[in-house]
């Protein structure tokens with residue numbers, strides 16, 4: 138039997154690559170205008186980096202990590218997300234001491250051993266940002282607005298921003314207690330997972346996808362009614378600033394996120410076109426995380442976009458990038474092939490995509506190949522043409538062809554649109 142990709146993993150084939158490149162290029166361009174610099178961290182890290190930062194009772198750490206012992210040494214894991222690694226690098230590289238206010242972005246694969254389904258993979262890709270050293274709620278609004286602009290620049294106009302505040306170490310324990318009391322009274326309705334988790338981490342219950350748990354929590358006390366004065370004021374400022382910047386939002390007290398490091402503002406960008414895995418991006422504030430990981434008390438805020446989900450939406454929606462003008466050189470005979478290779482080099486130097494058949498096959502065979510490979514123009518180069526120092530250029534869309542002097546080929550092709 139032939140070997141296939143692992144469950145939940147997939148190849149990204151050349152057909153799809155222009156979209157991947159487009160979303161990555163747009164992210165680099167826009168995020169750098171806001172002062173974000175790229176950071177790249179290893180795919181493998183010590184397991185404890187994730188268990189400590191994401192939380193022992195989160196689904197990701199409890200069930201979804203690809204972890205193993207490294208040949209009798211440490212327990213290590215494939216990264217399930219980017220924030221923990223970026224925080225580690227921020228502390229380890231000394232940036233936290235040199236200049237704590239810094240903004241990073243990253244693009245790369247993440248690994249979670251989830252049950253695969255539409256929009257959910259075991260290897261998936263994130264485009265994420267992390268901003269350190271800024272406690273102001275104005276930053277929260279600015280980052281969410283930047284993400285909103287980014288998604289709109291890709292033609293995704295109907296996403297919803299769902300936003301919540303999870304409170305701070307002062308007000309959250311009071312909410313935990315009220316919520317936990319409610320769960321205790323209604324324990325019988327909860328699924329096994331939630332029964333087990335409700336003591337250690339009651340907010341996870343709000344994340345549960347089980348119908349009974351969801352229904353029950355609709356009547357539960359809301360975090361929005363338990364925020365302390367500071368959190369309430371800060372959250373109001375985030376919402377007000379989003380309004381001023383022109384980004385729409387909906388307050389949703391259920392946005393508690395699946396990872397433990399969040400406090401205060403949390404948010405998700407969702408789409409109705411993605412089925413049950415509707416979150417294209419998610420993030421929020423994680424002011425205690427740098428300290429928890431061994432650094433000083435530095436605030437942080439960030440988000441990550443699921444690249445597969447983003448691209449799925451772009452495919453069903455709008456922009457498909459026009460590919461570069463492409464030229465196929467049909468060289469007939471050995472001498473023509475040698476001449477053709479030089480011509481191909483000149484075309485590439487001028488920014489045109491050029492391909493050639495090295496074997497000098499029949500014109501019919503080469504024209505068929507040019508058609509299959511979606512060339513926009515074919516340059517026909519044979520012995521006769523060589524003698525005349527000319528070529529024949531065929532426009533593959535209109536099927537018209539013209540004789541053109543060899544030294545005019547580049548100008549001729551550059552002047553024409555695809």
Ligand code: HAM
Nearest residue numbers: 218220257258261416417418419420421439440441443
């Ligand atoms: P997250 O919500 O776990 O947050 O993931 C962010 C996004 O990654 C999701 O909204 C989704 O689009 C995508 N995603 C997650 N799991 C999968 C999967 N199995 N298959 C496909 N796509 C998936 C984080 O990872 C945080 N680190 C975000 C953050 C950065 N918070 C602050 N800074």
